[in-house]
Amino acid sequence: MATRRSAAKTTAPKDAAPGEVPSFTRDEELVAYREMLLIRRFEEKAGQMYGMGLIGGFCHLYIGQEAVVVGMQMAMKTGDQVITGYRDHGHMLATGMDSKGVMAELTGRRGGYSRGKGGSMHMFSIEKQFFGGHGIVGAQVSLGTGLGFANHYRDNGAVSVTYFGDGAANQGQVYESFNMAELWKLPVVYVIENNKYAMGTAVTRASAQTDFSKRGTSFNIPGEQVDGMDVRAVRAAGARALDFARSGKGPYILEMQTYRYRGHSMSDPAKYRSKEEVQKMRTEHDPIEQVRNRLLEGKFATEEDLKKIDAEIRDIVNEAADFATHDPEPDVSELYTDILR
Amino acid sequence: MPIDVLMPALSPTMEKGNLAKWVKKEGDTVKSGDVIAEIETDKATMEVEAVDEGILGKILVPEGTQDVAVNTPIAVILAEGEDANAAPAPQQKAAESAPPAAQPSPVAAAAPAQQAAVPSAVANPPHVESQPDPEVPAGTEMVTMTVREALRDAMAEEMRRDGDVFVMGEEVAEYQGAYKITQGLLQEFGAKRVVDTPITEHGFAGMGVGAAMAGLKPIVEFMTFNFAMQAIDHIINSAAKTLYMSGGQVHCSIVFRGPNGAAARVGAQHSQDYTAWYSQIPGLKVVAPYTAADAKGLLKAAIRDANPVIFLENEILYGHSFEVPKLDDYVLPIGKARVARKGKDVTLVAWSIGMTYALKAAEELSKQGIEAEVIDLRTIRPMDVPTIIESVKKTGRCVTVEEGWPQSGVGAEIVAQLMQKAFDYLDAPVLRVTGKDVPMPYAANLEKLALPSVAEVIEAVKAVTYR
Numbered sequence: 001m002a003t004r005r006s007a008a009k010t011t012a013p014k015d016a017a018p019g020e021v022p023s024f025t026r027d028e029e030l031v032a033y034r035e036m037l038l039i040r041r042f043e044e045k046a047g048q049m050y051g052m053g054l055i056g057g058f059c060h061l062y063i064g065q066e067a068v069v070v071g072m073q074m075a076m077k078t079g080d081q082v083i084t085g086y087r088d089h090g091h092m093l094a095t096g097m098d099s100k101g102v103m104a105e106l107t108g109r110r111g112g113y114s115r116g117k118g119g120s121m122h123m124f125s126i127e128k129q130f131f132g133g134h135g136i137v138g139a140q141v142s143l144g145t146g147l148g149f150a151n152h153y154r155d156n157g158a159v160s161v162t163y164f165g166d167g168a169a170n171q172g173q174v175y176e177s178f179n180m181a182e183l184w185k186l187p188v189v190y191v192i193e194n195n196k197y198a199m200g201t202a203v204t205r206a207s208a209q210t211d212f213s214k215r216g217t218s219f220n221i222p223g224e225q226v227d228g229m230d231v232r233a234v235r236a237a238g239a240r241a242l243d244f245a246r247s248g249k250g251p252y253i254l255e256m257q258t259y260r261y262r263g264h265s266m267s268d269p270a271k272y273r274s275k276e277e278v279q280k281m282r283t284e285h286d287p288i289e290q291v292r293n294r295l296l297e298g299k300f301a302t303e304e305d306l307k308k309i310d311a312e313i314r315d316i317v318n319e320a321a322d323f324a325t326h327d328p329e330p331d332v333s334e335l336y337t338d339i340l341r
Numbered sequence: 342m343p344i345d346v347l348m349p350a351l352s353p354t355m356e357k358g359n360l361a362k363w364v365k366k367e368g369d370t371v372k373s374g375d376v377i378a379e380i381e382t383d384k385a386t387m388e389v390e391a392v393d394e395g396i397l398g399k400i401l402v403p404e405g406t407q408d409v410a411v412n413t414p415i416a417v418i419l420a421e422g423e424d425a426n427a428a429p430a431p432q433q434k435a436a437e438s439a440p441p442a443a444q445p446s447p448v449a450a451a452a453p454a455q456q457a458a459v460p461s462a463v464a465n466p467p468h469v470e471s472q473p474d475p476e477v478p479a480g481t482e483m484v485t486m487t488v489r490e491a492l493r494d495a496m497a498e499e500m501r502r503d504g505d506v507f508v509m510g511e512e513v514a515e516y517q518g519a520y521k522i523t524q525g526l527l528q529e530f531g532a533k534r535v536v537d538t539p540i541t542e543h544g545f546a547g548m549g550v551g552a553a554m555a556g557l558k559p560i561v562e563f564m565t566f567n568f569a570m571q572a573i574d575h576i577i578n579s580a581a582k583t584l585y586m587s588g589g590q591v592h593c594s595i596v597f598r599g600p601n602g603a604a605a606r607v608g609a610q611h612s613q614d615y616t617a618w619y620s621q622i623p624g625l626k627v628v629a630p631y632t633a634a635d636a637k638g639l640l641k642a643a644i645r646d647a648n649p650v651i652f653l654e655n656e657i658l659y660g661h662s663f664e665v666p667k668l669d670d671y672v673l674p675i676g677k678a679r680v681a682r683k684g685k686d687v688t689l690v691a692w693s694i695g696m697t698y699a700l701k702a703a704e705e706l707s708k709q710g711i712e713a714e715v716i717d718l719r720t721i722r723p724m725d726v727p728t729i730i731e732s733v734k735k736t737g738r739c740v741t742v743e744e745g746w747p748q749s750g751v752g753a754e755i756v757a758q759l760m761q762k763a764f765d766y767l768d769a770p771v772l773r774v775t776g777k778d779v780p781m782p783y784a785a786n787l788e789k790l791a792l793p794s795v796a797e798v799i800e801a802v803k804a805v806t807y808r
Contacts, residue, residue: 041373050350051347051348052347081555114590115589118587124587132586134579136574139547139574142550143551145547146549146551146552147554173547176544176545177547179541179544180541267351282374338587339585339624340584340626341584341589
């Protein structure tokens with residue numbers, strides 16, 4: 001029987017310097033493995049359910065990028081906020097949001113996080129400090145800066161972790177936000193998930209400066225490039241950035257070099273890149289395989305142990321899919337609720 | 342247990358596709374994520390990835406097959422030791438709710454059978470009751486003040502009352518406000534709560550909304566609403582829709598305020614009236630006061646409101662003086678119109694600076710024996726339609742007055758409401774007096790022509806009263 005999970009959380013070493021990849025303990029490797037595998041299996045199932053017509057509209061899968069949110073979440077503290085764009089299922093699961101509620105939102109059912117009224121791109125959880133799920137590219141950067149403003153105003157010690165992609169990084173409001181965040185030393189970590197393609201446009205065709213860690217240079221915001229396929233590197237960089245922002249020094253930029261295996265959305269056949277490129281990333285850099293290999297090589301776990309975890313994750317995902325398939329649609333009276341409070 | 346692999350849909354509208362190629366053969370080991378086949382539609386060719394692990398036991402639809410319906414089993418995946426020729430694989434649980442082959446629409450598959458019987462009648466929107474103005478106790482001292490002072494006092498009072506309220510915008514602090522609405526606030530509340538922003542409307546509007554999502558109560562001042570066009574995405578997409586999209590979880594208590602509409606001789610880009618724009622958006626409240634008392638009472642209400650409120654001021658009215666009751670806490674209900682002048686012959690509906698034309702016209706008309714009832718709408722959304730209808734029941738005639746453009750304007754909405762709800766009471770068509778359908782010209786004579794005039798209001802009233 002699958003049980004509800006809590007968010008991944010471990011203590012990150014604070015002495016890791018940029019470029020160093022500190023090793024994980026057995027427990028940390030196992031936490032990372034479980035969390036990433038949950039996102040992978042959840043997204044595979046979501047893709048399958050989309051194919052069956054159970055999920056409508058847009059559906060942007062996170063497969064391949066799992067190490068980014070899981071590594072960041074492992075470095076965060078309770079009270080830190082998360083906000084992101086429309087490729088958001090992984091972020092929600094990483095914060096510990098219930099996979100049933102997320103999947104039921106994807107199918108537009110009453111048990112979904114937004115009671116079926118938000119959909120794949122619009123879910124929130126005050127409990128888990130997850131502030132969406134935003135469909136307008138780049139909008140979450142100003143909003144996330146506002147979350148940081150609120151932390152600063154209240155002096156509550158929390159940091160806003162604001163995710164956006166290499167495509168959003170070219171939006172004007174990003175730089176308006178960078179300017180204000182540095183000007184007022186707001187506690188914000190900007191996580192740029194560079195998955196190499198903004199929909200079908202490669203970064204080299206859209207960006208004059210493809211080193212996204214330098215995008216804050218003219219505002220004096222420090223930044224670093226991180227191997228976003230290695231969950232250990234992500235957590236170490238996340239810990240550095242969060243410490244910096246939390247200590248009152250202002251915002252910090254992390255460029256996570258990552259890769260999405262699937263198309264931009266379900267209807268994208270991804271003809272703008274070669275099969276070899278995708279295959280190379282999958283075989284040589286897969287974030288989950290990396291952890292799996294370390295677990296086996298380090299004798300932290302046996303094949304049997306991992307099979308057991310795989311089965312548990314499949315149960316959670318199947319239970320979520322089952323719930324999301326059979327939960328009723330919202331009552332028609334919901335049409336006119338939640339417009340004003 | 343054997344698992345069926347189903348023909349997937351590539352888009353919400355896809356019903357069938359061609360099985361172009363099998364990448365895996367029968368007997369091959371399959372891991373989740375492996376590409377097993379390619380399917381094509383008129384739009385694209387896509388790879389089918391396995392979700393489950395095992396052995397590709399049997400291919401049910403050979404490659405080259407055309408027009409395979411979505412959700413048709415195309416292959417069977419077996420676990421170790423299972424036999425492909427055993428009983429047909431049971432459909433996966435999720436597939437059970439899918440429709441039979443004769444009903445191939447994937448959209449239909451989204452609705453389980455028990456929900457098929459959706460009532461044909463769309464649910465009605467809830468009826469919103471608006472509250473009357475609180476009684477001003479007899480003997481209350483009335484103070485003469487400008488709209489500018491009333492707005493400043495409203496913000497100062499609410500900032501004293503609630504530490505979560507802060508004001509941000511261009512030149513609101515050290516400069517004391519581009520139009521001096523925030524005069525003295527920096528001195529009383531400090532730089533933390535009176536925040537000068539860079540000239541970045543898009544960015545600081547979004548930041549304000551983010552702060553509101555986190556529970557603060559920002560007052561975002563736009564130097565004028567013309568510049569809020571840079572920020573309108575955050576006002577509508579981020580502020581107005583979030584409560585709905587979050588199923589009621591996340592609300593935005595935020596006020597966007599500043600002067601709206603034409604000032605004088607500032608040309609087309611600095612003279613636009615956005616009342617109708619914001620008035621169309623569910624999730625927003627839109628307030629446009631005329632008097633200083635209303636400005637004060639409604640701004641205090643807007644700051645306390647749990648929803649995003651668009652508070653439309655008018656630069657020309659800032660210096661106008663009115664009587665304001667001297668009360669500790671003068672808060673007015675949003676969504677309630679005010680009958681500014683009683684009359685029996687015609688109803689004039691106006692708000693904000695439109696009231697100046699309506700009231701002057703009413704005075705002139707009175708000298709000519711026509712008594713106009715003037716309704717100050719005060720709030721545009723939610724609109725107090727019942728108060729307009731009550732008046733029209735008495736007068737049988739109505740003229741709307743606004744500086745905004747005619748097409749799809751607020752007047753057009755009032756006309757439509759009266760057609761639907763008060764047709765039988767009307768003795769004449771409802772007329773609109775509006776700004777002209779042109780960008781605002783600079784030349785003094787042309788600008789005057791582009792705006793409504795008292796003479797136009799009088800002319801419209803005479804037309805509907807057949808005089």
